[in-house]
Amino acid sequence: MTSHLVTGIGELVTHDPRFDGPLRDAALVAQDGVVVWVGPASAQPAADARTDLGGAAVVPGFVDPHTHLVFAGDRAAEFEARMAGTPYTGGGIATTVAATRAASDDDLRRRLAALVAEARAQGTTTIEVKSGYGLDVGTEERLLRLAGEVTTETTFLGAHVVPPGTDRADYVALVTGPMLAACAPLARWADVFCEPASRVAFDGDEAREILVAARSAGLGLRVHGNQLGPGPGVQLAVELGAASVDHCTYLADADVDALAGSGTVATLLPGVEFSTRSPYPDARRLLDAGVEVALATDCNPGTCFSTSMPLMIALAVRELRMTVAEALRAATLGGAHALRRDDVGHLRLGARADLAVLDAPDHRHLAYRPGVPIARALSL
Ligand SMILES: N=CN[C@@H](CCC(=O)O)C(=O)O
Numbered sequence: 001m002t003s004h005l006v007t008g009i010g011e012l013v014t015h016d017p018r019f020d021g022p023l024r025d026a027a028l029v030a031q032d033g034v035v036v037w038v039g040p041a042s043a044q045p046a047a048d049a050r051t052d053l054g055g056a057a058v059v060p061g062f063v064d065p066h067t068h069l070v071f072a073g074d075r076a077a078e079f080e081a082r083m084a085g086t087p088y089t090g091g092g093i094a095t096t097v098a099a100t101r102a103a104s105d106d107d108l109r110r111r112l113a114a115l116v117a118e119a120r121a122q123g124t125t126t127i128e129v130k131s132g133y134g135l136d137v138g139t140e141e142r143l144l145r146l147a148g149e150v151t152t153e154t155t156f157l158g159a160h161v162v163p164p165g166t167d168r169a170d171y172v173a174l175v176t177g178p179m180l181a182a183c184a185p186l187a188r189w190a191d192v193f194c195e196p197a198s199r200v201a202f203d204g205d206e207a208r209e210i211l212v213a214a215r216s217a218g219l220g221l222r223v224h225g226n227q228l229g230p231g232p233g234v235q236l237a238v239e240l241g242a243a244s245v246d247h248c249t250y251l252a253d254a255d256v257d258a259l260a261g262s263g264t265v266a267t268l269l270p271g272v273e274f275s276t277r278s279p280y281p282d283a284r285r286l287l288d289a290g291v292e293v294a295l296a297t298d299c300n301p302g303t304c305f306s307t308s309m310p311l312m313i314a315l316a317v318r319e320l321r322m323t324v325a326e327a328l329r330a331a332t333l334g335g336a337h338a339l340r341r342d343d344v345g346h347l348r349l350g351a352r353a354d355l356a357v358l359d360a361p362d363h364r365h366l367a368y369r370p371g372v373p374i375a376r377a378l379s380l
């Protein structure tokens, strides 16, 4: 049993209802990686080891509940064309699928490790990773094995798009049959890109069939919904008890009503709208209706090639009109709830001692200093 005292914390955000907001001049003690004491530095107990942060702010390590980190290839040319006016349709996913199928395990592992390290260097301590750039049984299985080397939050996204040249019904049968059977043991979650407006993704009936099959195989559910236009994704996610529906850019009043009071988190991905120059989701409408909101990077080579949760916080404040406190909560506790985790996203007693240390006097600097690398992860 090793105890570790972290002291010299100028501001400490815990999300602990015992405290009335952030603590000033605080300390924290972890025992074997779990928070066992939090309070004023003036009352700090002795411990086996000690780290003095010299007045830095500390917030819970960021929880990024939506990434597509296992891939090969590069779509900078597609990005450049989009900035010149070509809209995003999802068609570029096939480019990444071809590069990913051709890549070796070692190449994919090296790229994945570099992206995870990049995320940690910006304060992320829990990360979800999806498959979805294989779209055949062997490659989807391979991507989930690799994802499982870096996180327990692995998501089977065989239903990302229908591969070009494949019959839709045949592909849904493959995803719900042999692909699900091979991938379910390697995944905690299943996800579907439900977007009838995109000819390459799945409509409501197809998405329902895939999600029901995945649930029967023991997987928790997540949905990419309402990204490119209105659609059935949000209603389906709520009806099937999905942990999260992600994007939520085009919502009807009935979608917001369905989310409010449901167990489904609305995960917003403002880096996608930034990088695709698209309209942002209406976060205020969701928050004001009482919907639980999370923020994620959606890091992927097509719509947002960023691992930076601080950037998502800055965009949420500047573009989605969330308060800094709302954005920080969505990037920590919201993400934890989107992954149905109660051990991360906060620093209450019993939490994992996963911290984001900020080279700043307080958490507002996450939004106040966009693009400046002030956050880093510290796991005790
Ligand atoms: N929308 C679907 N999937 C990704 C994009 C994947 C890609 O374009 O490569 C997303 O979440 O934005």
Ligand SMILES: [Zn+2]
Residues within 6 Å of the ligand: 066, 067, 068, 224, 298, 300
């Ligand atoms: Zn995504």
